[in-house]
């Protein structure tokens with residue numbers, strides 16, 4: 001790649017070229033090829049090509065988080081707590097945060113002191129890594145094939161290491177991408193602490209179709225000699241975690257909801273979020289101890305001010321957000337698994353009960369036909385909670401295409417879905433058919449883009465404000481927030 005075009009947009013275009021195309025994903029699926037141990041060996045090879053060894057990562061005092069749901073929220077809590085210590089003089093002195101997927105822009109996946117990299121900084125580090133990989137592309141290293149670059153998520157993971165090490169980050173919080181054992185982030189060998197958030201069913205093709213198979217993958221982030229924590233899990237998952245911890249000689253602590261959270265304003269005020277917060281407390285404590293061995297929390301005493309403020313003031317966009325406009329109250333949540341959609345529905349009904357006005361749903365989950373099965377719980381939960389028994393009066397299924405006329409925002413270009421399906425709106429039709437069966441009284445519509453769905457909802461407002469829930473996909477939610485907030489988003 002020439003040095004001329006090296007803007008943020010150029011970086012995103014180059015990054016998008018590292019996405020695995022839909023046809024390749026399909027071929028692998030048909031051949032039954034799943035990720036295996038080569039992925040971490042490959043990461044080690046690429047890491048060497050960009051000039052680091054896994055032991056360099058020890059300087060980052062990494063908190064590593066896996067789980068089906070609550071990873072990002074837990075990471076955000078840890079980041080927020082560590083930031084309070086940073087602001088009161090540290091350690092830590094610089095905090096890194098690596099999360100996925102992104103909500104509004106790719107650069108928000110890599111943050112320093114809770115702020116996403118600027119476009120300029122992102123582009124500079126992006127092309128640093130790009131150039132180093134090209135310059136050393138023939139260096140024989142583990143499983144990284146000569147002349148290649150890592151795929152999208154692996155590239156960003158590598159880049160985050162380069163950013164954090166170059167910028168002198170001394171504590172970094174890492175969310176796994178998919179699974180754990182074979183995830184790109186698992187190149188980390190000696191984390192300060194590992195945490196496994198709530199387990200459930202997701203990414204069935206890659207991780208397996210039962211909770212115990214999924215737990216096996218997530219358990220892969222536990223490392224001998226490194227503290228590990230989890231929250232209460234369903235028995236099948238708990239069993240696998242305990243067994244894998246014993247095999248690895250890891251002392252895995254199962255945390256109840258932390259009693260010190262009493263009186264701490266966790267938002268939303270729901271058990272699942274308190275579980276995430278409890279996990280975050282234990283992880284942050286270990287990171288702080290790794291940085292300063294004299295640091296210790298007394299479990300019998302209230303949490304220090306830094307913990308309380310960190311937990312109460314955390315910002316984690318796209319999760320349980322309420323945005324009020326003249327004609328619409330938007331409720332935005334990126335839930336996209338059966339369990340988390342139930343949580344989202346419960347949260348929405350609690351919010352909706354505070355106001356009057358027709359309930360409207362905007363939903364999508366691209367490329368996942370199993371999502372048809374999630375609609376049932378969403379429909380029933382909201383209907384049962386509605387005193388009039390109506391539930392959603394209007395339901396709109398849209399694609400994840402951002403704009404009506406200009407298509408995808410660059411940060412959302414996705415080659416991993418079948419383009420023909422998007423064009424024909426295959427899943428949206430399936431969702432609509434299902435909803436008409438579930439609730440023959442609802443007005444069910446399709447929209448070609450997120451922008452069109454939003455305009456439709458605005459047009460539905462009458463005397464009372466419409467109460468709209470946007471959910472089903474983080475891509476949908478991120479696109480929607482980008483439209484609702486315009487230039488102010490991110």
Ligand SMILES: Nc1ncnc2c1ncn2[C@@H]1O[C@H](COP(=O)(O)OP(=O)(O)OP(=O)(O)O)[C@@H](O)[C@H]1O
Nearest residue numbers: 068069070071072073100101198272319334335340
């Ligand atoms: N512990 C939990 N149990 C069940 N649902 C949860 C939990 N934590 C969060 N959620 C729900 O899942 C949504 C996504 O939360 P979060 O971003 O923390 O999860 P994640 O594990 O990072 O998910 P992703 O797979 O998108 O990376 C939230 O908006 C909330 O509705």
Ligand SMILES: [Mg+2]
Nearest residue numbers: 068177202203
């Ligand atoms: Mg996920």
Ligand SMILES: [Mg+2]
Nearest residue numbers: 071072100101
């Ligand atoms: Mg996440």
